[in-house]
Amino acid sequence: MKARVLDRRDVLKIVDLLRRQGYEVIAPFHGRGRDTFFDIVTDENRERIQIHLPNPYYPPKRFVLPHIERLLKATSNNGDIYIEPTYEQPKRAIFGIRSCDIAGIYHLDRFYMGREFRDIYYEKRRKNLLLVNMVCTDPDEDINRECFCMCADTGPASRDHFDLQLMDLGDEFMAVAGTSDGEAILADALFRKGNEAHIKKRSAILDEVRGHFKNTTSWFSAAVRYVSQGSILDKTWEAVGDRCLECGGCTYVCPACTCFTVSDRQVGPGEIERVRIWDSCALAGFTRMAGGHNPRRAVHDRRNRRFFRKLASHFIQKELSMACVGCGRCAAVCHGDVGMPSVVEMIRRATTENDKYEST
Amino acid sequence: MNPPENIYLPKTAILDRVTDDIADVKTFYWHFEDEADQKAFKKFRPGQFAQVSLFGFGEFPASLPPSPTEDETFFTIRAVGSCTAALHRLKPGDKFGVRGPYGNGFPMEEYYGKNLVFVAGGIGLIPLRSCIVYALKYRDKYDRIQVFYGSKTPRELMYLPNLREWETSAGIECKLTVDKKNSTEAWDGNIGVVGSLFKLPDTHIPVDNTVAFVCGPPIMFRFVIKDLLAFGFQGQNIVSTLERYMKCGVGKCGHCCIGVAYVCTEGPVFTYEHIKKLGEDI
Numbered sequence: 033m034k035a036r037v038l039d040r041r042d043v044l045k046i047v048d049l050l051r052r053q054g055y056e057v058i059a060p061f062h063g064r065g066r067d068t069f070f071d072i073v074t075d076e077n078r079e080r081i082q083i084h085l086p087n088p089y090y091p092p093k094r095f096v097l098p099h100i101e102r103l104l105k106a107t108s109n110n111g112d113i114y115i116e117p118t119y120e121q122p123k124r125a126i127f128g129i130r131s132c133d134i135a136g137i138y139h140l141d142r143f144y145m146g147r148e149f150r151d152i153y154y155e156k157r158r159k160n161l162l163l164v165n166m167v168c169t170d171p172d173e174d175i176n177r178e179c180f181c182m183c184a185d186t187g188p189a190s191r192d193h194f195d196l197q198l199m200d201l202g203d204e205f206m207a208v209a210g211t212s213d214g215e216a217i218l219a220d221a222l223f224r225k226g227n228e229a230h231i232k233k234r235s236a237i238l239d240e241v242r243g244h245f246k247n248t249t250s251w252f253s254a255a256v257r258y259v260s261q262g263s264i265l266d267k268t269w270e271a272v273g274d275r276c277l278e279c280g281g282c283t284y285v286c287p288a289c290t291c292f293t294v295s296d297r298q299v300g301p302g303e304i305e306r307v308r309i310w311d312s313c314a315l316a317g318f319t320r321m322a323g324g325h326n327p328r329r330a331v332h333d334r335r336n337r338r339f340f341r342k343l344a345s346h347f348i349q350k351e352l353s354m355a356c357v358g359c360g361r362c363a364a365v366c367h368g369d370v371g372m373p374s375v376v377e378m379i380r381r382a383t384t385e386n387d388k389y390e391s392t
Numbered sequence: 393m394n395p396p397e398n399i400y401l402p403k404t405a406i407l408d409r410v411t412d413d414i415a416d417v418k419t420f421y422w423h424f425e426d427e428a429d430q431k432a433f434k435k436f437r438p439g440q441f442a443q444v445s446l447f448g449f450g451e452f453p454a455s456l457p458p459s460p461t462e463d464e465t466f467f468t469i470r471a472v473g474s475c476t477a478a479l480h481r482l483k484p485g486d487k488f489g490v491r492g493p494y495g496n497g498f499p500m501e502e503y504y505g506k507n508l509v510f511v512a513g514g515i516g517l518i519p520l521r522s523c524i525v526y527a528l529k530y531r532d533k534y535d536r537i538q539v540f541y542g543s544k545t546p547r548e549l550m551y552l553p554n555l556r557e558w559e560t561s562a563g564i565e566c567k568l569t570v571d572k573k574n575s576t577e578a579w580d581g582n583i584g585v586v587g588s589l590f591k592l593p594d595t596h597i598p599v600d601n602t603v604a605f606v607c608g609p610p611i612m613f614r615f616v617i618k619d620l621l622a623f624g625f626q627g628q629n630i631v632s633t634l635e636r637y638m639k640c641g642v643g644k645c646g647h648c649c650i651g652v653a654y655v656c657t658e659g660p661v662f663t664y665e666h667i668k669k670l671g672e673d674i
Contacts (some may be wrong), residue, residue: 055464103400106489113447113487144565146658149642152398199507264673291646294639296450304448306400318647321637322452322473323611327650327672337649346652359480 036207036224043198043205044081047073047127054123055162057094060085064266066130071261083166084173085198087130089361091287091341094126096140096157100309103153108302118151124164130189132359134165136287138193142351143290164212168236173246176360180373184358188241201233246372251380258379260345268382272375273332275368279354282310282362282371288355313337334362399642402445402489403429407482414548417515418480421466436460437497438522439633439661443641445489446478453638457518468518470603470646474613492504494641495660498523500630507536507598511616513586513608514543517550520607526541531563536598542569542586546579567595586612599624606632617664627665634660
């Protein structure tokens with residue numbers, strides 16, 4: 033690892049550097065209470081950028097896959113129709129994106145750009161996006177009760193898929209590059225060479241931080257195996273379904289959910305725009321066809337769908353990445369406590385019933 | 393065929409003429425404004441589908457009833473939602489959007505030398521029409537060709553001119569039935585569900601070296617499958633095309649995904665063997 037270091041007081045100068053290079057920089061801020069959010073950095077709010085804070089619930093996914101994204105504009109004029117795609121490709125950097133969300137964006141990359149059909153809208157935004165990863169090192173601020181990146185193997189420090197990674201070593205920050213874009217930033221005079229002691233300190237801090245995660249055994253591997261084999265009992269899905277309030281919250285906060293719906297809206301006389309909007313498999317209308325037939329009516333079938341899509345080995349093999357990154361947002365927002373960690377545990381518990389030596 | 397750079401971008405299509413089929417169902421003959429688009433589109437396979445765009449209303453997936461061997465391109469659409477209703481309001485000369493073709497389609501070449509049995513109910517004949525016309529065009533490539541088709545009433549038989557032609561042509565056995573008829577309707581044909589045609593004294597369905605195409609409402613599908621399995625059909629020799637809510641048609645929006653399969657890219661044509669494994673209602 034070609035480690036570089038910089039002084040603690042200089043860390044926000046990376047933001048300044050990126051802004052000077054023409055990037056629109058997105059960074060995390062405190063809202064009210066424990067609420068946090070990503071926002072565009074301005075001269076005014078630059079001082080309030082947070083290095084350590086609970087990861088915002090509204091995931092940074094929207095910078096590559098906006099909540100509502102315009103796909104095309106169609107104008108009709110004297111019976112003629114002009115169809116015009118609308119692309120946006122802002123030069124953007126996310127400063128302080130967490131390791132789980134790095135994995136989330138990587139999953140979206142695999143899904144939108146790695147399959148037989150490439151999504152040009154996603155690709156254009158993604159190609160202009162620079163990711164500056166901040167390793168979670170502050171047990172009080174960075175690590176939520178729900179975090180389980182340890183189980184999903186995505187954190188607390190990303191191993192790849194970032195452009196630049198920063199880690200708080202105390203008086204100094206350590207910086208490593210993951211891409212040539214990241215290397216180019218490290219060439220700035222802000223950074224100096226790191227040494228063996230920095231690397232040792234990094235390992236020591238990570239070892240310590242790992243001990244602060246409450247959720248380290250979510251039995252992911254067992255859940256993947258059972259889901260892929262189809263050996264999960266119907267009553268387990270029903271129990272999950274009984275607790276689902278069908279709000280769709282889990283899917284809207286998920287950094288790796290990919291589903292969208294498409295809608296046309298009138299924007300002027302004879303002028304419409306077609307937009308895509310995040311959609312959720314938790315909602316009853318997700319599979320309902322015109323005419324009313326809905327092949328997936330029951331709540332538990334829909335919950336089954338979400339967890340099957342995220343855990344089945346078929347998709348993991350196909351995408352070479354898993355659609356759950358261990359950020360814990362679904363667990364934090366779910367009113368019925370059927371976020372991923374709970375469901376994985378329910379699967380594990382239910383399957384022990386099949387074990388003739390364990391059941392009494 | 394390589395996918396276009398922008399997979400969501402429809403191309404402009406022009407409506408040529410509209411014909412009435414049955415209540416709420418019309419056939420829309422159309423062509424692409426750009427000749428190159430038309431030429432590329434005409435390479436579709438029976439069983440594939442397209443996304444039809446009505447700007448201001450949205451898009452819907454539509455199966456392709458024409459055979460690629462026919463000159464004209466057309467959709468047969470029932471007005472059920474706002475988007476299909478908007479298509480129904482179009483007049484010849486009006487423009488709309490089309491993109492595709494999408495999906496796998498029926499592997500008609502793999503069926504060379506086999507008997508083809510088509511079983512359809514109601515508007516389930518729409519996607520199968522493509523295969524039937526295709527198979528008749530390459531008649532010498534296939535062994536026996538049978539069509540068993542039923543609708544609720546005589547007024548709801550789709551593609552009546554085609555049906556009459558198939559009933560009387562050599563090289564195809566076509567049997568029709570209706571669930572019921574009222575006293576004012578002229579119908580001297582069979583009355584009963586599609587499966588009742590299998591029991592007619594002059595019906596003989598070969599099982600060996602045969603592919604059965606089944607398309608229709610879920611209830612009909614279940615009963616026909618039961619009959620075919622009882623005749624000794626293997627699940628992999630029964631094929632159907634699934635209908636799902638779709639937004640993109642290219643494996644991204646997630647609506648049509650059942651089990652591990654995206655109906656839009658891995659389907660819509662599946663063998664019954666495969667459908668069983670997907671683990672969801674038809």
